[in-house]
Amino acid sequence: MNTGKPLVMADGLTKYFPLPKGKKVHAVDGVDLTIYEREIVGLVGESGSGKTTFGKTIIGLLPKSGGTVSYRGETLPQRYKPADFRRQAQVMQMIFQDPYSSLNPRMTVGEIVGEGLKLHAGLSRNDTRDKVADWLTKVGLEPDYMSRYPHEFSGGQRQRIGIARALILEPEFVVCDEPISALDVSVQAQVVNLLEELQGSMGLTLLFIAHDLSMVRYISDRMAVMYLGALAEIGPAKDVFFNPKHPYTEILIASNPEPDPETERQRLSTTIAGEIPSPVDIPAGCRFAGRCPHAMERCRVETPQLLPLPENTDRQVACHLFA
C-alpha cells in the first residue's frame, strides 16, 4: 500500500491557538503523518479532536505553530505569504464541510468554480467558460447552471460545486473536510462515488476527514485516528476498523451503530464514560488515560509514542499496551 512516493509529510506538526493569560488550545499537538501518492487517508476522531485544524494547517490555510510540512520533499513555509498561496493552490486544495456557508451567495456558480482559473491559469474568458462547463458536467451538474446562484441548489448539488471548485486547477492533493456529513444518506453515496471516480481518473491523493467511521473505512486506504490533537493509531483502513488496537479506537468503533439489528442485539454495552477533555490543559502522560479502561500507572506519567506494531509494521499505535 505504501508503495507510492511520499507526497505530503507532516513532521511534528503543531497548531496552538492562544487564549488570554498565556494559555493556549493545543488543537494539533505534534502529529507525524506521511501521505503517499495516490492514496486516500481517512482521518477520524470526535469533534474537538483537531481533525479540521490538522487539515487546514497541512495545506497552509492556518500558519503552523511548530513542526514542518513538506511537499514532494520540499519544506513549505511556516506561514504562507500571498505568493505561497498562489503557488500551493495549484497543487493542494480543500473541499469544505458545510456546502451552505462555503459558497459565496453573491457569486454565480460560474464565478465560484472559475475563480481559481481566473487567478491562476490566465485563460481567456471563453476558455475559462468552457473549462467551467466541462467541470460542471464532470461533477454531474448541467453546464447552464453557471449563471445560477448557490441558493438555487440542494446540499448535494452544492457539494458538487465545491468539488468542481477544488478540482478545476487539477491539484494533486485534496483535503476533504467532512464533505458528506451535511448530506442525506442517498446523496452521500453519490458524492463519495464521485470523489472515488475523480480520485481514480485524476490520480488524486486525498486526506478524507470524517466522523462517519463506516464511510471512512469504505473509502480510505489507510485510516488515522485522532484524539485530542494527537494520532492514536494509523494503519490500513480495514485492519484498523476490524481489528482496532488502541483502546480509544476500539471504543470508537464499538460505539458505531451497525445497520444490522442482529449485530446490534448481540452488542455488549461498550459505552465509555466521560467526554473528550479540554485541549487547553492537556493531561500529562497518555491523553486518553483518564477515560481508558486499561490505564496503567505508566500511562499517567509517560506519553506513548506512535510506534509500529512488532508483528505488523504497517500499523502504528500510540499506546503503552503495545510498546
Next chain:
Amino acid sequence: MTQNGSGETQPPLLEVNDLKVEFDTYGGTVQAVRGVSFSIEGGQTLAIVGESGCGKSVTVQTLMGLVPMPPGRLKSGTATLRGENILGQTQIGGKDFRGSEIGMIFQDPMTSLNPTMTIGRQIAETLEVHRGWSRKKSLARAVELLEMARIPEAAQRAKQYPFEFSGGMLQRAMIAMAIACEPAILIADEPTTALDVTIQAQVLDLMQDLQRDRGTAIILITHDLGVVARMADEVAVMYAGQIVERGSVDDIFYRPAHPYTVGLRAAMPSNNPAAEHRLLPIEGSPPDLFSPPVGCAYAARCPHAMRVCNTHDPAPFAVGKGHFGKCWLHHERVPGGAQRIVSAIAGATTGDVVQPASANQGDAR
C-alpha cells in the same frame, strides 16, 4: 402508566390516522405530510426513518401542537392518546398533555434550551407547571433527574447555564427535562445527530434504560439506519410525506418490502466483510411537494418503476404480520415482484451489480 392487556378493547396508547399537513408559502402550498398513520404501545420504540424534507419532524411536531398554524394547515387526520383526541389542542381533561403525557427531545440541544435560565430551573419549571410543585421541591427533583441522566455532580451542574454544558451533557439534560413528569411517550427528534458516536452511545443507552425502567414508549426520528437497528422495535420508513413501509425492525432490514428501503441500505457501506459492495446511490432527488406526483412518489428514482407507478399511487400492501410496503410490485399481477425489490441489494452484496459509472450522477435530473 402504560399497563396494557387488562382489556382487549383498550385503545392504543397513541394512534395517528391519515394525518395530512400543508404549509402555505409564497411559492404555493407544500404538502409536507400526506396521509400518515401509525400507532404505538407502551414500552415500544417506533423509529421513523427518512431523509430531510420527508415530513418526519412535521408529523411529530403536529402531534405536539408545535406547528404554527398558519402558515401550517391541518388538512385531515386524527390522533388519539388513549382514545382521546389530541390534534389541534393542547389539553386533555383540562390538563396540558405536552410535557406531562408526551415528552419531547429536540435535535439541537444548544438552541432548544433557554440560555438565560439555569439547567436546574428549566427542568424544575416543567414540574411546577404540570404538577403544581413548589420551587424547592421541583428543584430537588431536577437534581435527581440530572443524576438519573448520568450528569456528574448534578447538584452543582443544576446551577449552571446551558453554555457551560457540552453538547452530550445538554442532550442528557434535555432528556432529564423530557422525562420529569414521567410521560407515557417520549418523542426524540434526531436526538443524537449533533453528537459524536461515543456520546451518541451514552445517550441511546440512557434512553433504553429509562424505557426499561418505566415502560415509556419512544418515537425516535432519525435518518441513521445504524441507530434504528440498535433502538427500534418497529420502523416506519417515510418518503415524500408518506409512510412507504412499516414493519418490525427485522422486517425492514431483512425482508424489506419497498425499493426505497432497499435503496437506503445499499447507499451505505456495509461493515460485514462478506457483504462488501460498491455504494449504490439513489439517483435523482425527492419529488417537489408543491405538486407531488399523481403516482408513486418514488417512481422517478425507482429502478423497478412500471407504467402503473407513474399514474396510480400504490396502496399499502400487507406482506406479513404488521408489515406493509406501499409498492405496486406486491400486486398479484406482478409475479415475483417482491423478489425484485430485494434483488438490488442481493446483487450488490455479491458484487455483481455494475452501476453505469457516473452516467447520471446529477441529483437534479
